[in-house]
Amino acid sequence: MPDLIAIDAGPAQSVKIASRAGFVGLDLRFNRFADEIERLNPEAFADAMAAVGLRCGYCSITPQKIGVDHERWEEELADVPRRAALAATVGYRRATSVVVPFSETLDYDANFAMHVKRIRQAADILADHGIWFGLEYVSPKTRWFGKGHEFVRNLDGMLEMLDAVDRPNVGVMLDSFHWCCAGETADDLRRLRPEQIVAVHVCDLLEDVPIDEQDVRLRASAGETGLVDMATFLRTLDEIGYDGPITAEPTHPRWKEMAPEEAASITAWSIRDCFENAGLTVPMPSHAGSRGPGEQT
Numbered sequence: 001m002p003d004l005i006a007i008d009a010g011p012a013q014s015v016k017i018a019s020r021a022g023f024v025g026l027d028l029r030f031n032r033f034a035d036e037i038e039r040l041n042p043e044a045f046a047d048a049m050a051a052v053g054l055r056c057g058y059c060s061i062t063p064q065k066i067g068v069d070h071e072r073w074e075e076e077l078a079d080v081p082r083r084a085a086l087a088a089t090v091g092y093r094r095a096t097s098v099v100v101p102f103s104e105t106l107d108y109d110a111n112f113a114m115h116v117k118r119i120r121q122a123a124d125i126l127a128d129h130g131i132w133f134g135l136e137y138v139s140p141k142t143r144w145f146g147k148g149h150e151f152v153r154n155l156d157g158m159l160e161m162l163d164a165v166d167r168p169n170v171g172v173m174l175d176s177f178h179w180c181c182a183g184e185t186a187d188d189l190r191r192l193r194p195e196q197i198v199a200v201h202v203c204d205l206l207e208d209v210p211i212d213e214q215d216v217r218l219r220a221s222a223g224e225t226g227l228v229d230m231a232t233f234l235r236t237l238d239e240i241g242y243d244g245p246i247t248a249e250p251t252h253p254r255w256k257e258m259a260p261e262e263a264a265s266i267t268a269w270s271i272r273d274c275f276e277n278a279g280l281t282v283p284m285p286s287h288a289g290s291r292g293p294g295e296q297t
Contacts, residue, residue, distance in 0.1 A: 001027035001057075001247055005263045006255035010036055011045060019052035021264035022272075024283045025245055027057040028092065030083040031064070031076065042089035049090070057245035058094040058134070058173075058199035059087050062122045065098045066115050066135070073118060080125045088129040094198050094244060095126055096134040096173045099161070101144035101153035111151050116164045123167040134173035134198025135161070139182035141212045154182040155191070162196070174237075175201035175249065180228045181214055186236040194241035201249040202271065204228045221250040221270040223277065231278040238280055246271060 002009045002017065009017055011033050018026045026049060030037065037045055049056070061083045063076045087095065103111045123133045137158045144150055152158055158172050174197060179188070204220035205211070205227040223230050234246075248267045255263050275282040 001029075001249070002260070002264070003029070004247070004249045004251060005267050006253075006258075007260040007263060009260060012040060012048070015045075015048055015052060015054060017260050017264050018054055020261060021268040022284075023054065023264070023268050025055040025057040027059060027245065027247055028087075028090075029060040030087050030092075031060045031062065034079070034083045034086055037086050037090065042086050046090045056091040056093070057247060058096050059092040060097070061087055061095040061126065061131070062097045062133075065100050066118050067100045067103065067111070077121060077125075080122060081128075084126050084129040084131055088131060093130060094132050094134060096136060096199050097122070098136045098138065099152050099158070101138045101151050102147040102149060103151055104148040107149050108151060111149065112161065112164070115152075115161060119161075119165045119170060120167060123165065123170045127167070127169045132169045132171060132198045133167075134171050136173035136175060136201070137178055137182075138216065139178040140214045140216055141181075142215050155179075155184055155188050159191070171196040171198045173197075173199045173201065175203075176222070176228045176230060176233050177201070177203050177205065177214075177216070177219055177249070179233065180205060181211060186232050189233070189236045190240060192240060194243065197237070197242050197244060199244055200237065200242070200246050202230065202233070202246055202274065203248060203250040204230070216251065218252055219250045220252070221267065222248055223270055223274040224250075230274045234274060234278040234280055238278075 002014050007017065011028060014026060061080055063072060099115060126133050135158060137152055137154060139153045144153055152161055162170055202222040204222055204225045205214050206218055206220055207225045248271055272282050
């Protein structure tokens with residue numbers, strides 16, 4: 001996902017950057033680029049991805065956060081059928097959104113009810129196009145403490161929400177950063193069936209920052225500091241049968257100082273190194289070049 005490493009690129013440019021960096025898949029935001037995909041023609045765009053060996057990862061179709069204000073939700077929901085049709089035509093079968101771990105106005109029960117209603121609304125539209133919907137919980141204390149009414153921020157809370165939603169195409173988006181900050185373990189991951197995991201983010205904690213002070217805006221690349229047990233995280237996902245996309249989300253201001261190609265190369269190799277260190281086989285695209293600017297990671 002280019003914007004997760006501060007690459008401001010449209011769909012066509014993203015294909016080129018991902019291909020040159022050696023990625024095997026591309027994530028795409030249809031809630032931002034639907035009009036452009038229409039202009040490019042979704043079938044032609046799918047062909048362009050396939051031509052350079054890129055598979056569809058996950059995508060964004062709904063608002064990025066379930067808890068946006070009512071007007072924003074209704075406005076975007078009206079466009080979800082079009083976005084979902086475009087995504088399905090290109091080949092995307094996984095979409096995600098974020099559950100913010102607090103509300104300034106709604107108490108837990110009211111916020112829970114609102115989320116369940118909205119997730120069902122979106123999931124039912126996505127199901128018409130054969131798309132799974134994954135919800136990401138956000139765990140760092142800096143993201144919820146003292147910000148209002150606390151809300152779902154760990155796997156326990158997310159599973160409770162999924163039970164309430166009760167839709168077969170709704171699951172969880174896991175993130176190694178949130179998994180670690182929530183104090184969760186391999187046993188927590190083993191509670192999940194593979195079909196409950198829609199997508200996965202990987203990144204690392206910053207060094208010399210206490211766990212309660214870790215910030216979602218400041219993360220290290222996957223495996224960079226070793227504070228997240230990435231080998232256990234990835235091996236356990238493999239053990240339970242997860243076979244979906246793995247995407248890096250090392251959000252940090254440093255990416256803005258790099259050329260897009262350098263940021264992409266470093267990120268691609270950080271993921272590949274994590275798989276190798278975990279003893280897992282990583283699919284290598286035919287277009288992957290030799291190790292580039294990311295060699296040091």
